[in-house]
Structures are given as C-alpha cells and as structure tokens.
Amino acid sequence: MRYDLPPELTVEVEGPVRVVVINRPGEANAVNRALHRALAVVWRQVAADRGARVVVLTGAGRAFSAGGDLEWITSFLDDPAARDESVREGAEIIEEMLRFPLPVIAAVDGAAVGLGASLAVLCDVVLISERGYLADPHVAVGLVAGDGGAAFWPLLTPILRSREFLFTGDRIDAGTAVELGLASRVVPSDRLLDEARALATRLAAQPPEALRATKRVVNMYLSQALAGPLQAGFAAEIVSMQTPEHRERLLALRRRAGSR
Numbered sequence: 001m002r003y004d005l006p007p008e009l010t011v012e013v014e015g016p017v018r019v020v021v022i023n024r025p026g027e028a029n030a031v032n033r034a035l036h037r038a039l040a041v042v043w044r045q046v047a048a049d050r051g052a053r054v055v056v057l058t059g060a061g062r063a064f065s066a067g068g069d070l071e072w073i074t075s076f077l078d079d080p081a082a083r084d085e086s087v088r089e090g091a092e093i094i095e096e097m098l099r100f101p102l103p104v105i106a107a108v109d110g111a112a113v114g115l116g117a118s119l120a121v122l123c124d125v126v127l128i129s130e131r132g133y134l135a136d137p138h139v140a141v142g143l144v145a146g147d148g149g150a151a152f153w154p155l156l157t158p159i160l161r162s163r164e165f166l167f168t169g170d171r172i173d174a175g176t177a178v179e180l181g182l183a184s185r186v187v188p189s190d191r192l193l194d195e196a197r198a199l200a201t202r203l204a205a206q207p208p209e210a211l212r213a214t215k216r217v218v219n220m221y222l223s224q225a226l227a228g229p230l231q232a233g234f235a236a237e238i239v240s241m242q243t244p245e246h247r248e249r250l251l252a253l254r255r256r257a258g259s260r
Contacts, residue, residue: 114158121134
C-alpha cells in the first residue's frame with residue numbers, strides 16, 4: 001500500500017499496525033494547510049490498506065499537536081475563501097474519523113491543543129503521558145469551539161466541567177483528563193509508544209469483523225448525537241471568525257509569539 005501524503009503526515013507500517021505520525025516537530029506539530037488536508041484524507045487511505053488492523057496516532061517530538069498553525073490561521077482574516085474551506089475540511093476530518101472502521105489509539109505526549117485535542121479525543125483509546133495535556137482555547141481568541149470541543153466534550157465529560165474548560169481554555173493535565181473521561185489512562189512518557197504499540201498488537205489479534213462491528217455500533221451513537229451540534233458549531237465558528245474581537249486577539253497573539 002502506497003500512501004499519498006505530504007511529509008507533514010507519515011504512516012509507518014509495523015505488521016498489522018499503522019502508526020500515523022503528525023510530523024512537524026519543529027512547530028510542536030501545529031496544523032498548517034498541507035497537514036490539515038492530509039488529516040482529512042489519511043483515514044480513507046488507511047481503510048483501503050488491506051494489511052492494516054489497528055492505527056496508532058501520535059506526534060513527532062515533544063508534542064501531540066499544538067493546534068492550528070498561527071500564520072495559517074492569521075491568513076484567514078483576509079482570505080474568506082480559505083477560511084471557509086478550512087472549516088469545511090475540519091468537518092471532513094471529524095466525519096472521516098467517526099466513519100473510520102479500524103480502532104485508533106492516540107498516544108498523547110505534551111500538548112494536544114485545539115484541533116490537536118479534538119484529534120485525540122476522537123480516537124477510540126487515548127493514552128496520555130504524565131506530561132501530556134489537553135486544552136481548547138478557541139474562546140480565548142474570540143472563536144466558537146466548533147471543531148469538536150463544544151460538540152464532543154459534553155458526550156464524554158460532566159457538562160459543567162466541560163463548560164468551565166471550554167469557556168476558559170485552561171489546560172487539562174493528564175490525571176484530570178482521565179478523571180473527566182477525555183483520556184483512557186496515564187502512561188509514563190518513556191513508555192507511551194511502547195504501551196500504545198502493545199495495545200495495538202493485542203487489538204490486531206482480535207477477530208477483525210467483531211471488532212469493527214463493535215466500533216461501528218458505538219460510533220453510530222456518537223455520529224447521531226453529534227450531527228446537530230457539529231453543524232451548529234461550525235456555522236457559529238465561521239461567524240466568530242469574522243468578528244473584530246477575533247481579529248484583535250489573533251493579531252495580538254501573533255505579535256506576542258513573534259516577540260519571543
């Protein structure tokens with residue numbers, strides 16, 4: 001199986017396991033245009049790989065994904081066509097992950113922020129290192145948390161806790177993520193990928209049709225529950241992208257990042 005992907009997203013073949021690596025370590029695996037598109041198309045490519053049974057999703061270096069690349073996101077301020085395309089593609093990423101037939105194990109080390117957090121919690125099992133954390137800071141930059149957080153987190157966590165973290169954008173450390181239901185278990189950082197691979201190997205040995213059908217039934221519930229909230233969330237996010245508050249906060253964030 002040959003994968004048609006940019007260098008920002010790689011697929012490593014390890015027997016029946018496919019390790020999908022978000023590969024921008026120098027930028028904390030922040031999602032740029034090429035990576036965003038790759039995250040939308042990779043799932044169908046892996047599903048077409050007849051040798052694949054289980055996927056491990058992880059990030060290169062010391063982060064899972066720091067969310068959207070700041071320069072790419074800032075470009076949307078004056079490019080509404082690119083902005084709208086990014087939102088459409090964001091919806092495609094979520095839909096493809098929910099539709100994907102194989103088990104996906106997230107191995108989260110370091111930051112999983114914004115879209116990075118959504119990618120993690122959309123996986124079937126989330127292993128998080130002791131130094132890993134989740135955060136959804138959309139509101140802090142004047143945006144609706146439309147790409148999964150506001151729609152998805154309330155299905156997994158007590159809704160009052162979801163509101164606090166979505167409203168503030170505060171970090172959720174590894175232990176709290178497990179307590180809330182946003183991660184499965186905490187793993188030592190130096191054992192994270194080994195644990196993910198071991199679990200993937202174990203799942204790959206399960207009867208494949210029984211495993212796939214079980215995932216399909218679980219995700220049928222999720223897809224039905226998410227249909228309305230996701231549509232509303234993405235529509236509201238597009239509106240919030242056009243507000244003066246978002247422009248001001250995003251440009252201020254870029255200035256702070258540039259001064260470091």
